[in-house]
Every structure is written in C-alpha cells, then in structure tokens.
Amino acid sequence: MTTIDLIAASAQPASATGQNDLKSALKFITCGSVDDGKSTLIGRLLVDSKAVLQDHLAGVQRGGETDLALLTDGLSAEREQGITIDVAYRYFATEHRKFIIGDAPGHEQYTRNMVTAASSADAAVVLVDATKLDWKNPAMELLQQTRRHSLLVNLLRVPSIVFAVNKLDAVEDSALAFNNISAALTAFAEAAKIAVKAIVPISALKGWNVVDAAETGWCGYTGPSLLDLLEHLPATPAETGEAFAFPVQWVEKFSSSSDTSQGRRVFWGRVATGGVQPGQTVTVLPSGQTAVVAQVLDHIRQPRAIPAGHSAGIVLDREVDVSRGDWLLAPDTFTPSREAAVTMAWMDDEPLVAGRVYWALQGHRWVKAKVRRIVHKLDVNTLAEEDASELPPNAIGHVELSFQEPLVTLPYLRSRILGSLVLVDTASHKTSGAALVL
Structure with a gap:
C-alpha cells in the first residue's frame, strides 16, 4: 500500500478498512544505525508537538542550543558517550492520537534491547542517515545496521515499517539523495520481502517534514509529514480470530461483591485470543478440568462479553482448581x-x-x-x-x-x-x- 493509499484508507470507516480504531494509542520504535538521529527525531517530535515543559527544555541546553537527543538519553553513560544503550519510552499526544515512542539502540551489542522494544511495537521507523551513504550513486549500498534492524523488525512481525531518510539538510542535492536512497531502500525491501508503508524525507535537527509538512515538492516528495503518517497507521489488532485463550493472573478467592460473582472465585487476567462470554465451556491447563463460564466481568466489574486484548474477570459454574499461571482455553482446540x-x-x-x-x-x-x-x-x-x-x-x-x-x-x-x-x-x-x- 502506498502512502496515498494509506491516508485515503484511513478516512474510511473502521468497518470498511478492517482496522479497529485508528485513534487508539500507537506504540512505535525508532531504530537504525548508530548516530542516524533516532534520539534527535524523538526529541523533535516531543518539542514540536509541545509535549515538553519549559523547565525540561532548559535542562537539555548545550552551548546555548537545545540538544534534542538529551530528552530521551536518560542514562549517565548515554549522555557521556552520546549513544543510546537502553530503550527509552516517551509519551505524547496530538489532537488526533496518543503515542508511545521507544528509542531503540543502534549499536550491534545492544541488539537485544532493540528486539525487546520491537516485540510489542505497532510500527517501526527505521532511520537512514543520508550523509553516511554514497547518495550520488544510484547503486549505493545501505549500512549494515539499517539492513539488520529492518530484517529484525520484519522477523518480529512489526505490522507497519516506515523508512525515514534523515539529515537531508546536510547534503548538496537533497532531491537526488532522496531519490537514490529511496530506490536502494525499495530494492532492498523487495528482495527481503519487507512490506514498507512509506519512505519519508526528513531533517530531525531542523524539523523539516517531521511534525509540519515541508515545502511542497521538497526532495521531490509530495506525501504527508512523518507525524501525519504515524497518526494514520493502524494499531496492532487484537487476536480475536483465534480460539479463546486466557492466562490467569490473579485469583480473587473471596469476593465481597456477591451480587456479581455469586460468592465464587473470580479469575482475573487479560484475554489473549478469541473472546469470552457466559455459557461457553472452558478447559483448564494443566489440570484438564472443564467448566462452564457463569459470568464475565469487565475491569469495573460490570457483566459483559470480553474480546481479546481486554481485561476480564471470569466466574465458573463450579469450583475447580485454578491458580495463577493456569490457562483457561477453548476445549478441543489447542494441543498442549x-x-x-x-x-x-x-x-x-x-x-x-x-x-x-x-x-x-x-x-x-x-x-x-x-x-x-x-x-x-x-x-x-x-x-x-x-x-x-x-x-x-x-x-x-x-x-x-x-x-x-x-x-x-x-x-x-x-x-x-x-x-x-x-x-x-x-x-x-x-x-x-x-x-x-x-
């Protein structure tokens, strides 16, 4: 799907696009090679979306200028070395959407931190530093970490992958650079079978095409800004198409709300897959016992059916041995x-x-x-x-x-x-x- 297709689809009702709710919070990570500008990009998103307080901004001044990277590099070692070591999460919101950003390390030795961040992300923004590439050469080679992180987020099944070509303010011919780098990224993605949502030109340092759209035709690009694109990316849909599975997190042994649980134990957790409603039969793992769901409570103890991705309290029709760590499953569906x-x-x-x-x-x-x-x-x-x-x-x-x-x-x-x-x-x-x- 092209950028234009994506924006057009987002204007459709959720039922027409098959997406749950584009206004739900989007959790995305920034990744790529070392010093591609990941922390600076997140700092730019926070500052330009007015998510940073003035006293916080005053604390990240260096030489009279704001060092945007310091807004996310929280560890002392990160500040001293100018690198990202651990994953830093930041939160901000626009009038259209809420965001959770993960700043993933670029160094190879911190690949495990990047994998941790990507495993739960809805989207990944892979930064590409134009100044590190032979951008005048149409047959240029991409950096190893760009390839590595792109392959990893694809392996981890991150639903939306976006390439952001950064530092185009620092090259002589930004249009030529973006054209050649886009061609190299497209060829790589096709060879690696990576579905890319968009390739966007930006300057995180200058703020070009990050929050506000750049001048029309900058770099020969006519699509939305990076933030506009992120506002229209779908969140990861709940796994409602699979059979019911429910990991028990907490057992409420003696409920004071006899009107909702009839004095029976309530098994609380988050529905992993499928959905649960009164009357359905469940099997307990590992004991193998079966029971019928007598009642399902939501997070405020109101009775209703609960789909995957939401917390639930389940009351069974009879007392069975269920403890924290057990699973309630649709019977005759899974094979342990x-x-x-x-x-x-x-x-x-x-x-x-x-x-x-x-x-x-x-x-x-x-x-x-x-x-x-x-x-x-x-x-x-x-x-x-x-x-x-x-x-x-x-x-x-x-x-x-x-x-x-x-x-x-x-x-x-x-x-x-x-x-x-x-x-x-x-x-x-x-x-x-x-x-x-x-």
Whole structure:
C-alpha cells in the first residue's frame, strides 16, 4: 500500500478498512544505525508537538542550543558517550492520537534491547542517515545496521515499517539523495520481502517534514509529514480470530461483591485470543478440568462479553482448581506440547548451548525448559542460515526446546501472545532469551 493509499484508507470507516480504531494509542520504535538521529527525531517530535515543559527544555541546553537527543538519553553513560544503550519510552499526544515512542539502540551489542522494544511495537521507523551513504550513486549500498534492524523488525512481525531518510539538510542535492536512497531502500525491501508503508524525507535537527509538512515538492516528495503518517497507521489488532485463550493472573478467592460473582472465585487476567462470554465451556491447563463460564466481568466489574486484548474477570459454574499461571482455553482446540521449535533472540552475556535448563515464561506460567538442540544461527544481515553449536550474545537462531510440563503454543506468525516465550536464567533470574515459536 502506498502512502496515498494509506491516508485515503484511513478516512474510511473502521468497518470498511478492517482496522479497529485508528485513534487508539500507537506504540512505535525508532531504530537504525548508530548516530542516524533516532534520539534527535524523538526529541523533535516531543518539542514540536509541545509535549515538553519549559523547565525540561532548559535542562537539555548545550552551548546555548537545545540538544534534542538529551530528552530521551536518560542514562549517565548515554549522555557521556552520546549513544543510546537502553530503550527509552516517551509519551505524547496530538489532537488526533496518543503515542508511545521507544528509542531503540543502534549499536550491534545492544541488539537485544532493540528486539525487546520491537516485540510489542505497532510500527517501526527505521532511520537512514543520508550523509553516511554514497547518495550520488544510484547503486549505493545501505549500512549494515539499517539492513539488520529492518530484517529484525520484519522477523518480529512489526505490522507497519516506515523508512525515514534523515539529515537531508546536510547534503548538496537533497532531491537526488532522496531519490537514490529511496530506490536502494525499495530494492532492498523487495528482495527481503519487507512490506514498507512509506519512505519519508526528513531533517530531525531542523524539523523539516517531521511534525509540519515541508515545502511542497521538497526532495521531490509530495506525501504527508512523518507525524501525519504515524497518526494514520493502524494499531496492532487484537487476536480475536483465534480460539479463546486466557492466562490467569490473579485469583480473587473471596469476593465481597456477591451480587456479581455469586460468592465464587473470580479469575482475573487479560484475554489473549478469541473472546469470552457466559455459557461457553472452558478447559483448564494443566489440570484438564472443564467448566462452564457463569459470568464475565469487565475491569469495573460490570457483566459483559470480553474480546481479546481486554481485561476480564471470569466466574465458573463450579469450583475447580485454578491458580495463577493456569490457562483457561477453548476445549478441543489447542494441543498442549512438551516441545517447540523456536527462533531465539539470545540476550544473555553467556552463550546458549545445548543441554542448558532455563525457566520459560508464557503468560504467567513458569515451566522448566531444556535446550535440546541448536539447529542453526541466522546471519542477521541477510537472514541466511549458518551451522552453529552455540548462540553468542545478541545472536538469533533456530532452537529446539523441551518443556517439563506441556504448554499451549501457536506459531508467532499467527499469534504474538501464544507464539512467544521468555527464557530466564534459573540461578541469576536474568532474562536470557526471547523465543518466537515457528
């Protein structure tokens, strides 16, 4: 879909576009190579949308000028080195929409932080620094980190990917630079099978085409500004098309609201997939017991049916043994398994080797997981598969896991929730890896 198609579609009713609600908050990340201007771009969005207080602006002055990057680089090491290490989240809103921005690191050694931010994002803005490229050459090569991060956000199934060509104020011929860089990005995206929403020219430092549209025809571009584009991107839709699955987060054992729960226990959590309403039968994992839903409460304890993506309190028609970490599932739909083949983004400082045992977290359920085999490692620059006996820090590869107790999983391409697991070191309790079910 082109930029023009996207804007036109956003003017349609939600029922016509198939999108839930374009006014819902959009969670997006900025990523790309080191010093492409990610933190500066976020600072520009915050300042020009008037989301920064004057006293905060006064605290990020350097030499009489505002250093926009300091609005997001919060760690002392980030300020000293001028780099982004951890993911910084910032919030702002326009009259049309609310936004949650994640400033992801560009360094290769912090790939794990970038993967963490991308795993829950609705959109990714991949910055491309025009000054680092041979922009006069139509057959130029893109930077390695641009390719890496584009492939990673596509692998993590981020729904909307936008390329923002930055620092066009610093090149001699901005129109030629944008034309050649756009051609290189388009060729790369087609070869890598990445669906790109738009390619936008910007100058984060000057504020050109970020919040306010640039002069008509700047760089030969006639589309919307970056913020206009973001305001019309769809949020990730809830997984209502899958069968019902519900991770129990909290058990309200003795309800004081007898008028709503009839004195029975209420199982609270967020509906992962499908939906729940009174009268439907559910199966409890891991016990295998079945019961009928007697009542469904929303977050303010009002009875109503609840779709995926929303919190619910479920009252069953009889007392069954359900605890935090258990799942309520549609019966005869899922097949629990003790094995899974996954794409692993390894985050630990120690390499992943076969035979190691970790805690695996899915929803609120913890089970022991053993690494059966490392199938291969991915070259994150090309996604080519390489033979490997271990996964070093920040590497991504295909791994086979076995679980001490069965889990219900779906391929990550079908369900971001049922298709993802977190591995935690049993001794240090550090998050060691993020697994996407194949």
